[in-house]
Every structure is written in C-alpha cells, then in structure tokens.
Amino acid sequence: MAFDFLVENIAQQKQRARYRVRQCVAEQNGRHVKINDVTYLNFSSNDYLGLNHHPEINQALLEGAERFGTCASGSSLITGYSYAHQALENEICDWLNQPKCLLFASGFSANSALMQALGHKSCQLYLDKLSHASLIDGALSSEAKVKRFLHNDITQLERFIVQSQSAANSDINSIDDEINRVIVSEGVFSMDGDQADIANLSKIAQQYQALFYVDDAHSIGVVGDKGQGSSSMANVDVVMATFGKSIATSGAFVACDENLAEYLVNFSRHYIYSTAISPALAWATKKSIELIQTQHWRREKITELSHLLESKLSEKVQLIKNASSIHAIVIGDEMATLDVCQKLRDRGIWLSAIRPPTVPNNSSRLRVTVTSSHEIKDINYLADCINEVIE
Template sequence: MAFEFLSANLAQQKQRARYRVRQNVAEQSGRYVTIDDKRYLNFSSNDYLGLNHHAEINQALTEGAERFGACASGSSLITGYSYAHQALENDICDWLNQPKCLLFASGFSANNALMHALGHESCQLYLDKLSHASLIDGALTSDAKVKRFLHNDTAQLQRFLTQQQALATEYDTNINSVIVSEGVFSMDGDQADVANLAKIAQQHQALLYLDDAHSIGVIGDKGQGSSSIAKVDIVMGTFGKSIATSGAFVACDELLADYLVNFSRHYIYSTAISPALAWATKKSIAIIQHEHWRREKIAELSQLLASKLSDKIQLITNSSSIHAIVIGDEIATLEVCKKLREKGIWLTAIRPPTVPNKSSRLRVTVTASHEDKDINYLADCINEVIT
C-alpha cells in the first residue's frame, strides 16, 4: 500500500503519548478559553499583556480595513507595500532604535528568511541548543556552516568563536560569524544573557541575531524586549503574542534590509501582511509602550505563583510570562493536564520532540488579564494533582 508511513508514524505517535490534535476554541482571552462548550481558566495563552479584544486595537483594525483594505493584494515589491506598512515599520525602528524594519507573514517565515540570508557559504552560524525550530530548520537548510552551543553556555560559545578565529587566521580566510539565540526561550521562559552575547559578538566582529518573540512587550520599561538590555544587531519579533495581532518583523541595519529586499525569497514571493492588521499593530505598540502596569502585573503574578507552589514542584523560575513545571514522563504529564481540566484549568502538555526526552512539562503562561485569585487557585490545584 502506498504511503504506509503516514499511518505507521501516526500510530507510533499515539503509542508514545505524543499524538497531537487541534482544539475547537469557541472564545478566548488572556484569562479564559471556551473549548467544547466548557469554560476554563486559560494558562496557555500567548496574549501576555492581555491586549486581545482591546477596544482601541479593534477600532484601529476597522479603520485600517476601511482606509487601506483588509488585504495587501500583492507582495511588498509589487503593490503590497502601503502607508500602513511603512508607518508600522517606522514606529518599530523608533521603538527598538534600529535603522530599518521589514514585515513578514509569521515569525517562522522571518527566522527562515534570515537564516537563509545569513547562510552564505562564508558564514558560520552559532545557535543556542534550544533555539526555535524555525531557526534550526533555516540554518540547516542554508549554505552556512552550523554549530550549536549548549543552552545559555556563553563560555562554550566563546571557545567556539576563538577556535574559528584561530583557524581563519591560520588559513588566511574570512569567516562571517552570526550568534543566534532567543531573548526569552519559549518552553522554559528563561532569558538569554543578552548583555554578554552582545559583548562576545562585538569582541569577535560577529552579528548578534535574537528571536525576541517572547520578549517583545514583556521585557523592558517600554516593552522593547532584548533591545532594552544591549545593542542587538538583528531583532526578530512576532505580532501574534504580546502585541495581539498577526505577523512578524525583522529590525536591522540598512545594508541587511536592502539585501533581504533583493535576495530573500520569503520576503519577495509572499503577499504582504494585511494593511489593516499593520494599522492595528501600530496602535497596539503605542499602548504597550505607555501602559507599564501590564508588565508590572505579570511580574507580580509570577512571583505569587512561585511562592504558592509546593517545594516538591520542579518549577523553572524566571522573570518572563512563561513558567515551566517539569514532570518528565509524557503519560504522567498528560494525566496531570487531564486532572487540571477537570478542575476548570486549561494547560498544555509540552512533550518531545518540542522538549528533550524525559522532560515533558506543563507550560504555564501568566498574563496581565489574570487576577490573584486565579493564580492562587492554579497553585492549589497543581499542588494537589502533582504532590
């Protein structure tokens, strides 16, 4: 029978407790989600700042659709680049103190585009071991040499770069080095040592590329993400998390932006993002910069969660919105999720290959929409079903 591997691989996924299905979501906010006619406290949302359904952003979306249309109707290099896109790019440049900005349909597309653009045969890409799949896929399918350093191990990264520099000197060759990491890592919620990475990059005349999807909006006094910590050469950020719209951006210098416009297939051959969404995103970023209380609330609720959980719970502590509770076994993790859902709590079981073997976990996201009583209830329930 043709394509037997399809059913065989799916059967294997089920046997290993790694089978995945989509959920039919009726409505959701940063605080609640309704699935199969049941309402849950939602601790799986990436709407970190609670801006989804914000009246001013929705109004901007309507205004954008009326003024520019719901669809760009072309790629950015044909007829798809409108004033809405230009205005949004300018705001992002001002926000992150970067010379240029380009918009992409998704973070996955943007990361792939950059890895391919920087993946010249003369380049060496150094990726953090826990870099997002889009970064790994893009790097490995590029023409560059790829080396991965242990998670947040800047000492090992330093050794790799020093060794490469010595080889380049010995053979009188030029190597273009790019350090690739994430501002906040999506599964553990821990931060990269951005200041040290920037220092290492400068020392070795390397470029520093950061996927700031989970940093933007949450980190920094105005939500600038990693750019509030150090000078980052290239920043990728998504709109579908804290910013609560859709799409992504890459902020960089003028030379790289010009190169992407001319050589990035992801950028050249994709229809530009909706100008209405671009207009709504512009409004969202303005709100993010001024409403500091949203970031402050996340920090307060995160501290409350850590203080309420039992010492027997393996919590990866951090200062972001993401809090990982490691359980280990896939089946045990799924069972914990089931028990929590029976108590009205929606949490997602994160299993391999997204995380390493024997490190399946609950990925808890705390948002500005949650209240103290939500966190207290969550902690009580987790303590009951795990300990």
C-alpha cells in the same frame, strides 16, 4: 500500500503518548478560553499583555480595513506595500532604535528567511541549543557552517569562536577569506521561560566582530520599560519578533541596519514571494505598539503574579524559575504529564502538555503562561490545583 508511513508514524505517536490534536476554540481572552462549550481558566495563552480584544486595537483594525482594505493584494515588491505597512515599520524603528524594519507573514518565515540570508558560504552561525525550530531549520538549510552551543553557555560559545578562528588562521587556503560570524539566541526561551544573557552575548559579538541576532518573540512587549524586549538590555544588531503574542495581532518583523534590509528586499525568497500582511492588521498593530509603550502596569502585573505563583507552589513541584511570563513545570514522563493535564482540566484549568520533540526526552512539562489579564485569585487557584494533582 503506498504511503504506509503516514499511518505507521501516527500509530507510533499515539503509542509514545506524543499524539497531537487541534482544539477548536469558541472564545478566548487572556484569562478564559471556551472549548467544547466549557469555559476554562486559560494558562496557555501567549497574549501576555492581555491586549487581545482591546477596544482601541479593534477600532484601529476597523479603520485600517476601511482605509486600506483587508488584503494587501500583492507582495511588498509589487503593490502590496502600503502606507499602513510603512507607518508600522517606522513605529517599530523608533521603538527599538533600529534604522530599518521589514514585515513578514510569520515568525517562522522571518527566522527562516534571516538564517538563509545570513547563511552565506562565508558565514558561521552559532545557535543556542534551545533555539526555535525555525532558526535551526533555516540555519541548516543555508550554506553556512552551523555550530550549536549549550543552552546559555557563553563559555562554550566563545570557545567555538576561538577554535574556528585558530582553524582559519592555520588553513593556508582560507587566510584571505573573511569569516562572517552570526550569534543567534532567543531573548526569552519559549519552553523554559528563562532569559538569555543579552549583555554578555552582545559583548562577545562586538569583541569578535560578529552579528548579534535575537528572536524576541517571547520578550517583546514584556521586557523593558517600554516593552522593547532585548533591545532594552544591550546592542542587538538584528531583532526578530512576532505580532501574535504580546502585541496581539498577527505577523512578524525584522529590525536591522540598512544594508541587511536592502539585501533581504533583493534576495530573501520569503520576503519577495509572499503576499504582504493585511494592511488593516498593520494599522491595528501600530496602535497596539503605542499602547504597549505607555501601559507599564501590564508588565508590572505579570511580575507581581509570577512571583505569587512561585511562592504558592509546593516544593515537590519542579518549577523552572525565571523572570518572564512563561513558567515551566517539569513532569518528565509523557503519560504522567498528560494525566496531570487532564486532572487540571477537570478542575477548570486549561494547560497544554508539552512533550518531545518540542522539549528533550524525559522533560515533558506544563507550560504555564501568566498574563496581565489574570487575577490574584486565579493564581491562587492554579497553585492549589497543581499542588493537589502533582504527587
């Protein structure tokens, strides 16, 4: 029978406890989620700053829809680039101290676009081993040479660069060819919640004249005195971040220098052939970023609640310690992780079981996200329940 592999592969997923299904959410905010008529304490949301449903952002969305419409009605190079988009780009440039900014429909699209654009045959891309799938896919589909260094292993990264430099110098055919290097990392890694060593990565990039690219999807809004993410720690040449997490809207941006922005406008298929994001959403996103820069208490509360969670968990709980909103509790086996997840749901806590291939084999986990919408009693209850169900 044609396409037997569809049924066979799904059956294998079920057998390996890696089968995935969607859940229809009736209502949600940073603290609660309602699914199948049951309301749970929500610790799976990426609404880190609790800005979803914020009245000023909702009002800006309405204003944007009335003024610019809900649809861009074309790509950015036809008639889709409106004043709302331009105003948002300018806001991001000022926020991150970058010369130019371009908007994309999603973080996956932006990462893929940038890896393909920077993946010229003269380039070498160095990716952290735990880089997002969109970065890996984009890099491997490019013409560049790709090396993946061990997670946060700056020593290995530098060794790879030196080795490539030596190889180029010894190759008589490549002496006149310029090697363009790009160092790629996430600011905060989505599954472990740990941070990259942005300062040292930036130093290495400068030392070897490499471009430093950071996927800041999980640190924008949360890290930095004004939520600037990795840009608050050191010089970052190219910043990508999404709007659908702490910024609480939808879409993504790339902030960079004028040359790269001009190149993307002319050669990035993702940018050229995609309809621009909704101008109403762009207007709402601008308002959200204004709030993020001034409402410092949201970041401070995440830090406070994260420290509380760490202090309340039993020593038998394998917590990956970090300073972000994301707290990974490693269980290991897929079935055991699903079992713990269900026991927590029975106690009114919504957490997702993260399993391979999203994480390495034997490292299935609960991915706990703490938001500024949570309360101290929520964290205490979560810790008590986790301590109870993990044996």
